[in-house]
Amino acid sequence: MTNWLPNLHRGSGPLYVRLADQIERDIENGTLPPGTKLPPQRNLAYDVGVTIGTVSRAYTLVRQRGLVSGEVGRGTYVLERIRSARSTDAQAQPFGGTRATVPEPGKTRMDSTAAPNVGQAQILTHIAERIAREHPSDVASYTRALPTRWLEAGSQWLARGDWRPQPGSIVPTLGGHAGILAVIAAMTVPGDRIAFEECTYSHVARSATVIGRRLLSVAIDDEGMVPEDFERVCAQQHPRMVFLVPSLHNPTLATMPEARRHAIVEIAKIHNVWLIEDNIYGALLEETPPLFASLAPERTFHVGSLSKSVAAGVRGGWVASPLPYVSRVLTAHKMITGGIPFLLAELAAQLVLSEEAASIHARVRAEIAARQAIAASVLAGKDFASHPDAPFLWLKLPEPWLSSTFKQAAMEEGVLVDDEDEFKVGRGGTPLHRARIAFTVPESRETVTRGLKKLRSLLDNPISGFDNYG
Numbered sequence: 001m002t003n004w005l006p007n008l009h010r011g012s013g014p015l016y017v018r019l020a021d022q023i024e025r026d027i028e029n030g031t032l033p034p035g036t037k038l039p040p041q042r043n044l045a046y047d048v049g050v051t052i053g054t055v056s057r058a059y060t061l062v063r064q065r066g067l068v069s070g071e072v073g074r075g076t077y078v079l080e081r082i083r084s085a086r087s088t089d090a091q092a093q094p095f096g097g098t099r100a101t102v103p104e105p106g107k108t109r110m111d112s113t114a115a116p117n118v119g120q121a122q123i124l125t126h127i128a129e130r131i132a133r134e135h136p137s138d139v140a141s142y143t144r145a146l147p148t149r150w151l152e153a154g155s156q157w158l159a160r161g162d163w164r165p166q167p168g169s170i171v172p173t174l175g176g177h178a179g180i181l182a183v184i185a186a187m188t189v190p191g192d193r194i195a196f197e198e199c200t201y202s203h204v205a206r207s208a209t210v211i212g213r214r215l216l217s218v219a220i221d222d223e224g225m226v227p228e229d230f231e232r233v234c235a236q237q238h239p240r241m242v243f244l245v246p247s248l249h250n251p252t253l254a255t256m257p258e259a260r261r262h263a264i265v266e267i268a269k270i271h272n273v274w275l276i277e278d279n280i281y282g283a284l285l286e287e288t289p290p291l292f293a294s295l296a297p298e299r300t301f302h303v304g305s306l307s308k309s310v311a312a313g314v315r316g317g318w319v320a321s322p323l324p325y326v327s328r329v330l331t332a333h334k335m336i337t338g339g340i341p342f343l344l345a346e347l348a349a350q351l352v353l354s355e356e357a358a359s360i361h362a363r364v365r366a367e368i369a370a371r372q373a374i375a376a377s378v379l380a381g382k383d384f385a386s387h388p389d390a391p392f393l394w395l396k397l398p399e400p401w402l403s404s405t406f407k408q409a410a411m412e413e414g415v416l417v418d419d420e421d422e423f424k425v426g427r428g429g430t431p432l433h434r435a436r437i438a439f440t441v442p443e444s445r446e447t448v449t450r451g452l453k454k455l456r457s458l459l460d461n462p463i464s465g466f467d468n469y470g
Contacts, residue, residue: 004032004039005047013212015050017190019058020065027067027078038068038076061191066238099422104411108451109441111416113250113281113391114312116371116440118363123356124311124347131346138342146172146330153349154318157357158279158304161287163294165302165320171329172345173317174337176280176305180243181207182333183301183319187274188213188240195233195242196425197225199432201250201278204243205425217425218242224249224256227263234271241274246292247282251394251423251436253385258289265296275300283309284365284389298322301329306348308391310360316348365389371439371448378452382459384437392438401462406435413454 006022008015026032039047041055059076062068070076099111132139154170173179181204184194190212196205198217205215216237219229224246233239244264246256256264268275277292277300293302305317321329333340351357369388376386383396397406403419410417418436437455439448 004036006044008048008050013190016054016057016061017212019048019050019055020061020191023058023062024065024067032078034078034080036078038078040075064238065191065193099418103416106414107411108415108447108454110438110448110451110455111418111436112441113308113438114441115306115308115310115360115364116367116391117443118360118367120311120360123351123360124314127347127350127354127356128343131343131350135342135346138346141342143339143342143345147346147349149353150345150349153352154320157283157306157352158302158318158320160279160282160291161294163291165293166323169320169323169326171319171321171326171333172340172348173303173305173319173333174340174344175312175315175317176278176303176307177203177207177317178315178333178337179303179305179317179319180204180276180278181211182329182336183274183276183303183321184208184213184241185211185336186325186328186332187301192240193237195230195237195239195273197244197249198425199252199420199423200243200245200425202423202425204278215425220249220252220254222252222254223260224254225260225264227260227267230264231267234267234273238271239273241276242268243276243278244292245278245281247279247285247288248387248390250281251392251418251420251434253387253390253392253394255285255288261289261292261295265292268296268299273299277302279304280308281390283361284368284391286389293320301325306351306357309364310351310357314348314351315344316351368440371445374445374449375437375439375452378449378456379459382456391440392436395435395437397433397435398459398462401433401459403431403433403435406458409458410435410455413458415451415454417455 006019008018010018010022023032041052041059045052045055059070063070068076068078103109148167150172151167151170154172155165155167158165171179173182188194191214193214193216194208195216195218197220199220209215216233216239218233219226225244246261248255275292275296279291279302282288283304291302293300299322302320303317306314319329368391372386372388372390375393385394397403404421407417407419420432420434442448442451
């Protein structure tokens with residue numbers, strides 16, 4: 001028996017989650033070693049001033065996490081546990097990240113991958129004016145129904161190769177990020193663990209911590225998530241869900257081959273793990289390997305949007321959900337976002353159904369290819385990963401650059417880039433000494449060229465950059 005007493009003033013969220021998190025922290029730091037008997041629920045409830053129901057829910061949660069075992073009449077005991085160095089330090093700070101919330105004015109933004117300006121405004125203006133004329137009441141009010149055309153547009157936009165989701169499986173969302181967060185909120189509960197590639201679009205990971213989910217980090221290589229490490233994490237840490245960017249991975253640009261996709265699916269089936277497939281960059285590709293949504297439709301939530309390939313400001317996105325969970329994701333999205341604005345959802349749908357989105361998409365891809373060629377020319381001889389359809393490159397920094405000091409030196413030169421820490425789910429891992437250089441937001445190719453030349457100068461003359469930083 002232990003006289004352990006938790007401090008529930010720490011942390012956030014419901015009391016039972018705080019209590020469960022305190023138990024897990026104290027197991028991991030050795031305060032509650034294997035074999036320790038936790039206090040009886042009634043006693044602990046009295047000692048900390050909560051209801052027995054709160055303690056019962058917390059004990060159930062840590063039992064589900066595989067940390068304790070309990071038997072009626074015997075009590076609850078801490079289990080032996082194989083610790084994972086990668087997963088235990090993967091608790092991202094909810095409001096972390098290395099990008100300024102409000103960037104300084106006058107800087108060349110090479111830290112954003114929104115679709116380039118290829119003249120979308122004229123088309124958007126025309127469609128928005130028509131919507132306002134034809135749907136004045138809908139534009140002025142809350143959205144209370146989902147027109148069939150919104151679902152058809154999502155089905156059409158998300159379709160790839162031989163796979164096309166049923167319109168009834170579609171949830172229109174306020175962009176891809178909101179769709180992903182809605183899936184997490186709908187299919188997991190506070191305290192559940194979600195697996196991420198160790199280097200990825202970490203805004204999702206940070207958002208997940210804000211709503212009380214816990215993070216696990218899985219190793220990646222030049223083909224994406226490593227199945228063997230995913231298997232290890234599933235066996236030891238029991239995630240409920242995994243988030244994947246399998247095509248044009250952000251930031252490494254890897255595209256996961258078909259065989260590896262099959263391996264990830266089989267592991268997810270064995271361990272009953274939900275899959276979120278982020279295909280927002282994949283929409284820029286002519287072809288991709290089979291989608292996870294086609295390999296495991298019963299457990300995959302496929303997410304796409306217009307942000308990288310048409311216009312980010314439209315905030316048009318869709319989730320293709322397994323049919324039994326459509327209503328749950330739709331409700332979660334409404335609860336998280338307050339509901340999708342009619343004007344934006346109708347604008348996204350009309351862009352797709354009129355084929356204007358496809359026309360813009362073609363021009364966006366051509367502009368990205370042109371800017372990618374500029375980057376290849378200006379940075380010739382340097383070590384970087386790139387793809388003709390990708391709106392960024394993944395630059396390997398030469399000695400003596402560190403990722404953070406290069407980012408700071410670039411900012412001193414008037415160019416904003418992302419360092420590697422912007423994409424790390426946890427604090428651990430081997431330093432990569434890389435930076436992501438994006439080139440779609442600057443208004444012209446000339447501005448892109450000037451920004452890249454400033455970065456090239458820093459790479460060629462690192463001492464000047466360090467002097468500026470100092």
